[in-house]
Amino acid sequence: MRPWDKRLAFAACLLPLAWLVLQAATGGLGANPIETGTRFLGDWALRFLLLTLAVTPLRHLTGWTGWMRYRRMLGLFCFFYAGLHMTSYVALDQFFDWAAIGRDLAKRRYMTIGMATLALLLPLAATSTDAMVRRLGGPRWKKLHRLVYPAAILAVLHFTLMVKGPPLEPAAYGLVLALLLGWRAWRLRRHSPS
Secondary structure, three states: OOHHHHHHHHHHHHHEEEEEEEHHOOOOOOOOOOHHHHHHHHHHHHHHHHHHHHHHHHHHHHHHHHHHHHHHHHHHHHHHHHHHHHHHHHHHHHOOHHHHHHHHHOOHHHHHHHHHHHHHHHHHOOOOOOOOHHEEEEEEEHHHHHHHHHHHHHHHHHHHHHHHOOHHHHHHHHHHHHHHHHHHHHHHHHOOOO
């Protein structure tokens, strides 16, 4: 990745956070700014997760290998926004009231699923460096990073259970995820020995 490419991609990935900070500073987050901000961060974590999963299909469909330069950054920004999503809930919504958070986890399934999703993303972020790839070895690293698939499924499920009313937006994300996973399954079957 060329230096200017890296800086431009990094800045683009920070735009949602910049927009959120601007809206928070100008009172643009509505009557419940903490809930709006928390959901906004979760939305972008899911979007970055789907963008990360879209890199490999884009490479195969377009033939441009340059897409792969951005996959690690997109994955790390997924974890970044997911971490901010959880931090916003713990610090701003619950004020570090661990008893209340525990009650939430026990009462609301989508909360438990959301925490499980973040737990699956944590080892992926922690092993994203070249040094960790060498330390784990390619096959083990690839096997570990397949956790992204259950993490993506749980992320969509978390969003679906959280939404009140018709889950149209989660359904759209679910459709995108189904296409991305279906494409991988098709490729795997096509290239597996008969």
